[in-house]
Amino acid sequence: MNDWIAIGAFATIALLIPVGMVAASWLLRPTVPERHKRAIYESGEVPTGDTRVRFNIQYYMVALLFVVFDIETVLLFPWALVYTDAIGEVGLFHALAPMLLFVFILMVGLAWAWRNGAVSWARSPQADRRRATNQ
């Protein structure tokens, strides 16, 4: 039997359950729309400005880095899978060395990103300036 049919069936159920809950609640729940109720919550004050502002570019740096590392990591899986068999066939060194080299390259990449501050959370230069004047 194909596993993916079962997974497909599971996905259908996993989709139907939340949708079904929404439908059931639709039958039960009241709807009393009212302007003040619909106001955006901002601690009881009127929101100022647009919510979707331009965020500091550093947020996206982390995301880019993730894409790089994630793909590299996925490349490790085939190696991990055949590793024990490969030791038998080509010996420990030949099985291990390519991975070590690969991980080494990744680590160098990480060190580079680390040094450039790409893996740190965004600090705001404005906020730092403000701090300096304060103290």
Next chain:
Amino acid sequence: MSTLEEPEVEPDGLDIDAVHERLGDRVLDTEEHINAPGIIIRADEVEETLTILRDEFDFDYLACVSAEELPDRYETIYHLKQFADPTRELSIVVPTDRDRPISQSAAHVYETANWHEREAYDLIGIEYDGHPNLKRILLPDSWTGHPLTDDYNQDKPQVVSYKAHENPLLEHTKEDDGETMLINIGPHHPATHGVLHLKATLDGESVVDVEPDIGYLHRCEEQMCEQGTYRHQIMPYPDRWDYASAGIINEWAYARAAEDLADIEVPEYAQILRTMGAELCRMAAHFLALGTFVLDVYGEFNALSMYAIRDREKVQKLLEDLTGQRIMFNYLRLGGVAWDIPEPREQFFDDTRQFINEDLPESMDEVHDLLTDNEIFQLRCVDIGVLPPKQAKQYAATGPVARASGIDMDLRRDDPYGYYPELDWEVVTDDGCDIFSRVMVRVREVEESAKIVDQCIDLLEEWPEDEREIQANVPRTLKPDPDTRVYRAVEGAKGELGIYIRADGTDTPGRFKIRSPAYCNLSTLPVMAEGDFVADLIASLGSIDIILGEVDR
């Protein structure tokens, strides 16, 4: 016994003649306030005079600014003190014209004057020339009139509009590194400890600018006190300023000011009762401060906040036995306290000793295990929310906030009152200046308070039965002489809680001004939080330990 109440601390070293000599013609006149000599100066020489006093006479502490309306003039009084010796006091009186109440601002000399003068402008209507941001602070911007003036119409309805706040940095950040976002934290937010509104401008997660906006809990406490009689009716109100169990300390602030004003002596036995009650209150208040602070750092399901509440509950039980109420004690009376230790006395002493000597050390060990040694807690709190001592003095921070910035001032020791001078305890200071120090100062202060209570219990137990005088003989109606002025402070749970009273010859005060410690401490928030992350802003706010009832009054 009078030596206990007023240990005749002559302003040693404060050479008032030298001050007069240095100020020269700037001194228009002098007047005598109880505790402090008053100097009257011109309204356009405020900044100059205060700069001289601050730089040359070491008056680095602007304790309070009280403004008032008199029949022929408006007056602003700057109550100056020294952090090194708070008994050296000086009142700078700045009268202004009734028709044109404009006075020079002191905000450039003392940062703390910024908020105080805004409040004076808001409530009295004196305008401060040169003030960086002279707008209303307690009342909404759209308010018309100044409620503490005589011609203010109390019955006129006010329209309070509901509008968006401006982003103060919107203009000059457009071309800068990132766009800033104004986010309103509070008044209805889980971490503002009441109805406080922080206008925070964020760049990403960093706080670029934060401005506390207060007044949501303004209850006209000063005005209510001005309408109550000295003898009875004012005393219930102080309980409601710092309502987080610090009631007896607050009552003591009023009692101390009024007793100075009316020259009442308090029996020694009552002093011990007051001291014990006040320290129990301090413990309860610090427990609550700890409990709510850890909520901000741990999240809402942590155990320590509940353990702190449990310990506070034990203190409250003792206070309930003593005063009959759990929070709003109304235990002090002018000239003493309402009642003695409850019968059977032994029971009360045993309960208290049980708490002090057995329960408390155990829970303190737990606090240290949960907080002090916890690496993640240290990660969150060490070197975060830094308040340098210089800034702390500028903003007149007091209490645990100042002591955690290395400022060694505690009115219980430096301006002694009650029975404190006779007892063996220490002032806790820490020079970490960060959130961690502020929390630790509170934790250690609880231990010091326990020492004080323990000694009080011993004294009370051994006190001869026929000398247990709990109240002095005080007349039913008090009418202090007109135009007597007093500013007196006690060490509240949050810092210096001062009361300024001007008597006008009737049985109610002519002006009643509360110097609230949390108000001044809160104004340091921008120094602590700007440049840090949002999470640090919340932790800093929690570490200041504000009670909005006291901030807004």
Next chain:
Amino acid sequence: MLQAVLQTDTVLLPERLVDLLRLGEFGVVGEFIAGLIAAFLVANIMLIMTAIAGPWAKRKIRARFTDAIAVNRVGPAGLLIIIADAVRLMSKEIIVPEGVDRPAWELAPIVVALSALLGFAVIPMGSGIHVADPEVGVVFVFAVASLASIGLVMGGYASNNKFSMLGGLRAVAQNIAYEIPLVLVAASVVIFAGSLQMSEIVAAQQDTLISLGVVDIPMWFAIINPFAFVLFLAANMAEIGRNPFDTPEAPNEIVAGYQTEYSGIYFVLFYLGEFIHIFLGGAIIATLFLGGPAGPGPESLGFVWFLVKIWAVFLLTQWMRSAVPRVRIDQLIEIGWKGLLVLSFLNLILTALIVGVITV
């Protein structure tokens, strides 16, 4: 008949259902129907567990840690609160705030719930309850579980609320920072087992490592490589957003993060998704490190052992919550990238060396 269902675990649940209900003659459709029934069964087990955990167990546990009394009024030990809460939450009004990005806003909770549920498709739960066993099981479960972060950022961004926005961004940053260590540690397990298939990984842990008198220490990876286990536990805490890594919804800072503007059933779905995610995290830990449904007693008890392990992980999250402060978002990111990532690389090399030496 039931005995037949609860026999060995080499046969998958849908297959057994095909035999049982004679669906074989319908071909693929029959298989699909069997899959639906099996999925429905498993998903409902998870829903019931969430229903117990959310309104009842969580409060009880919390009360226990904080010396308080909790839920004891409705029914025996307060258990009926589950039904009361379910009805209450289902019949709440949904308030749609102004300016939300409508389709994304409504899809987000469904995506979150779906991603958490779908992960269970490949988990062997013992007693023959195992829906599917693809050869890439480990990769599949991580892929599906991290779908949730898409739901979170959708909800956060679509809500038109600044707190939601910050929460959504935090959720993504956190998920991506901890995804890589998590997967790398899983890779070290794959080296051990030599397979990506869940049933193979469980089977690889069945043997006895050492016999200490009457007690047999099984060859669970948590015992063989505790270092990897601790790393995985930590990364998993961040992945499911629990203390000390619960920054995306840190109520004291950003109110409720991405779910601030959600009400009614949408909020329930988020909540449900979160809890199922915790259980999914527990299921992954149980499968990869704790021998899946393995435990003393007959094999038909496997499911019970599996649940015990999942609940142990749930209990751990609640325990951490009672005692550990929340890490700040920047510290969290740095711990992820500079700490856990490096450590998980080290772990991978270490595991490869050990396995290599043993095999040679």
Next chain:
Amino acid sequence: MIGVLKSMAVTMKHALKGETFTVEYPDVPPEVSPRFRGIHKFSQERCIWCRQCENVCPNDTIHIVTDDKRQGEQYNLHVGQCVYCRLCEEVCPVDAIILTQNFEFTGETKDDLVYNKEQLKSVPWYNELDPLAAREPDRGSWVGEGEDAVDYQ
């Protein structure tokens, strides 16, 4: 890490001990101290309508109406705005008003919390506690000498 583990050990210790300190309020009535101040009780028989309580009250909670011969007609007390300072009890020369330990009273509207003298008279004691026993020691300084045993009913 050791500190974190220590913290976790502390909470686990509490969890295993299983002590609780919260109370199930309506089922288990909380203990109150003998001095606890709750809602007032008023005795018309003892009252001499001297209006001292009305005068001393900080926020006009007590409202007394007398006829032209200074005989009392109404005694209203707005419990909703009372601050429980106990000043009225302290000044009363004849112990006509006393704060019981009863804190259990509710009302649906503000008006429900305005009690007249009949309602004040029928306020029940809390757990049969007589607060006066605990308050006796200090009453001398307010009431003066020579009071006999007091009956509040």
